[in-house]
Amino acid sequence: MKQVALHADNGNGDRRISARIPFLLQCVIVLAAFANTAAYATGTHHKINPRTGIETWQARGHGVFLSLTQMAPDQAEAFFLARGFDRKSAEKYAAACVFGTIFRNESVPSPVSCNLADWRIVTPQGERKLKLKEDWERQWKARGVSESARIAFRWSQFPTKQRFALGDWNQGMTTYALPRGGRFNLKFKWTVKGVTHEGVLSGVRCAANNGSR
Amino acid sequence: MKACFPASDAPLTTVLARLLLACLIAFTLLANGAAASPPQTLTRVAGMPLAKDFSLKNMDGKSYRLSDFRGKIVLVNFWATWCPPCREELPSLERLWQSLNHKQFAILAINLGQGPNAIFEFTGTLNPAPTFPVLLDRNSAVFKSWSGIAIPTTFVVNQEGRIVYRAVGGRRFDDPRLIRQIKALVKVGR
Numbered sequence: 001m002k003q004v005a006l007h008a009d010n011g012n013g014d015r016r017i018s019a020r021i022p023f024l025l026q027c028v029i030v031l032a033a034f035a036n037t038a039a040y041a042t043g044t045h046h047k048i049n050p051r052t053g054i055e056t057w058q059a060r061g062h063g064v065f066l067s068l069t070q071m072a073p074d075q076a077e078a079f080f081l082a083r084g085f086d087r088k089s090a091e092k093y094a095a096a097c098v099f100g101t102i103f104r105n106e107s108v109p110s111p112v113s114c115n116l117a118d119w120r121i122v123t124p125q126g127e128r129k130l131k132l133k134e135d136w137e138r139q140w141k142a143r144g145v146s147e148s149a150r151i152a153f154r155w156s157q158f159p160t161k162q163r164f165a166l167g168d169w170n171q172g173m174t175t176y177a178l179p180r181g182g183r184f185n186l187k188f189k190w191t192v193k194g195v196t197h198e199g200v201l202s203g204v205r206c207a208a209n210n211g212s213r
Numbered sequence: 214m215k216a217c218f219p220a221s222d223a224p225l226t227t228v229l230a231r232l233l234l235a236c237l238i239a240f241t242l243l244a245n246g247a248a249a250s251p252p253q254t255l256t257r258v259a260g261m262p263l264a265k266d267f268s269l270k271n272m273d274g275k276s277y278r279l280s281d282f283r284g285k286i287v288l289v290n291f292w293a294t295w296c297p298p299c300r301e302e303l304p305s306l307e308r309l310w311q312s313l314n315h316k317q318f319a320i321l322a323i324n325l326g327q328g329p330n331a332i333f334e335f336t337g338t339l340n341p342a343p344t345f346p347v348l349l350d351r352n353s354a355v356f357k358s359w360s361g362i363a364i365p366t367t368f369v370v371n372q373e374g375r376i377v378y379r380a381v382g383g384r385r386f387d388d389p390r391l392i393r394q395i396k397a398l399v400k401v402g403r
Contacts, residue, residue, distance in 0.1 A: 079295070104382070107252070151326035151353050155293060159362045162381075167254030169382035170363045171298055 044202045057201045059188075063108035064164075066188055066199065070207035071098040071173065073180065079156070084149035089140065096131065096175040097182060097206035101158045103190075104169035112164040113191045121176050122185040122200075131175050133157040182206045253388040255369060255378035255395075264289070264370045267355045269348035272329040277346055280374065282319050286399050287370040288386075290322045291356050294335040298383030299365040307341045308387035309395070317399045320345035325353045325364060371398060 045058045056069040077094035081087065105112045120127045133154070140150050158172030178184060186201040268278040279287065290306060292299035303322070310320050322343060324332050329349070336342050350356055359368065367386075369378035377398060384391060 083295070147352070148326055152293070152295070155325055155353070155364050156295065162362060164381065165254070165256035165379075167252040167382075167384075168256065168380065169298075171296075171382070172363065 044200070044204075046203070054207070055205060057204045059199050059201050060106070061199060062190075062192075062197050063106050064112055064190055064197075065102070065104040065106050065169075066201065067102040068099040068174070068186065068201060068204055069101075070205070071100050072207045073098075073209050076173075080149070080153070083152035083156075084146050085153075086143075086145065089143055089145050092139075093136065093175070095180075097178040097180075099174050099176070099204075100171065101174040102169060102171045103158070103162075103164065105164035105166055107166070108192055109166055110193050114162050114164070115189070115191075116158065116160045116174065118189045118196075120187040121178070122187060123178070123183070127187070131177050132160045134160060136175075176204075176206065178206050180206055180208045253385055253391050255367075255380050255384075255391060258368075258376045258379050261371070261375040261377050264368065264374055264376050265355075265358045266374075267358070269323065269350055269355060271346050271348050272333055277321065277348055279321070279370070282321075282370075283374055284372050285317055285319045286372065286395065287319045287321060288367060288395070289359075289370060290320065290365060290367045291325060291350070291359075291361055292322060292365045293325050294327060294331055296364050300335070302365060302383040302386060303336075303343060304339050304341055305384070305386040305388075307339070307343050307345070309392060310343075310345050311341070312387070312392060313396070314399070318395070321348055322346070323348045323350045323355060325350050325356055327351075369395065369398065 043059070045060075046055065047058075048055050054070050054072070056067060058065070058067040060066075073094040075094075076098045077087075077090045080090040080093055085093075103114060116130055116132055119130055121130060136157070137150065137154065140153060145153075156173055158170060158174045162170060164170070176182075176184060176186075183203060183205050186204055187198060188201065189196055189198050191197070264279060266278065266280045268276050270276050279289070288306075288309075290302075292303065294300065306320060306322065310318075322345060324347060327349070328351075332347060332349075336347065353361075356364075356366075363381055365381075365383055367380045367384065368376050371377045378394070386392075
């Protein structure tokens with residue numbers, strides 16, 4: 001596409017033809033070319049909080065942004081104990097490889113739809129689905145977790161299905177059911193106007209206790 | 214149109230220099246775009262549905278009914294003290310509140326699932342602390358009836374009690390663009 005645009009008028013092979021393209025148009029063409037490249041190369045950006053050792057993985061492309069930040073097991077456990085969970089239930093959740101997750105529609109004019117049921121955890125053992133908020137909620141009800149604790153749980157989790165208008169975003173917890181320090185890639189999907197896009201967060205690692213250090 | 218085009222006999226080095234400059238400009242634009250802060254937006258709600266009425270108590274036990282605010286623009290914000298973006302945006306809601314005419318505008322911040330003590334302890338740490346009503350939706354029934362699925366979510370209800378805007382996720386409510394958008398709504402209702 002980029003080549004077609006640059007050489008559209010190049011009927012006689014004259015290399016001076018490029019000079020006929022207005023400078024502004026040249027900027028637009030180059031910008032469009034790089035924008036396309038960026039869109040398909042949703043590389044993973046990894047950073048470590050120097051104070052806590054907590055690690056974050058981020059990807060940006062196609063106008064959306066995804067970020068996964070480790071939540072240490074003791075941190076997750078303390079959060080739910082403070083919300084009224086019994087210790088066994090809080091421990092169970094905290095041991096499930098929890099991440100603080102942010103998804104944002106940064107610049108897509110149309111609504112962006114996400115369904116976590118379509119996302120996949122990729123490990124050397126293969127691909128599998130995430131354990132979703134609804135799966136947990138069924139367990140909490142069966143275990144007799146109090147209603148007020150379940151309300152806090154509900155709103156603290158990343159919703160399974162959500163639509164993001166331009167500028168909308170959400171921050172919530174997601175779980176990956178891997179042991180402490182376990183590594184995985186996350187294949188994430190989102191849909192705009194019926195077209196599904198896919199990105200990968202690579203080399204994500206579950207927190208160890210008290211941060212990953 | 215012809216005048217817009219550069220000289221057709223430019224040497225190759227000039228063309229390459231121009232392309233290089235175009236690349237630099239493009240990279241600069243892309244880099245700025247990636248680093249830019251997210252857009253501060255309120256999304257227009259299709260069909261402007263009637264907001265479901267509710268009656269909720271504040272931390273002192275005083276009841277507030279949404280329909281009592283008819284004739285005003287009402288910004289309804291759902292939040293919790295443990296939600297980081299909620300915590301972050303609350304001071305900007307207060308700054309918005311202080312910048313608007315209270316005869317035309319109201320803010321109701323509805324906490325999900327928490328008790329007065331936890332809320333009071335938290336709001337006391339804010340600067341500025343909220344002076345608008347903070348209401349308690351203890352079982353989150355109101356939020357569910359408004360089809361909320363994530364917090365913070367903010368709705369803007371017009372003078373007729375219809376939901377005109379929604380914002381999912383934290384915002385800087387003192388952003389001039391948001392203030393303009395909300396003030397424009399006050400003018401429409403006159």
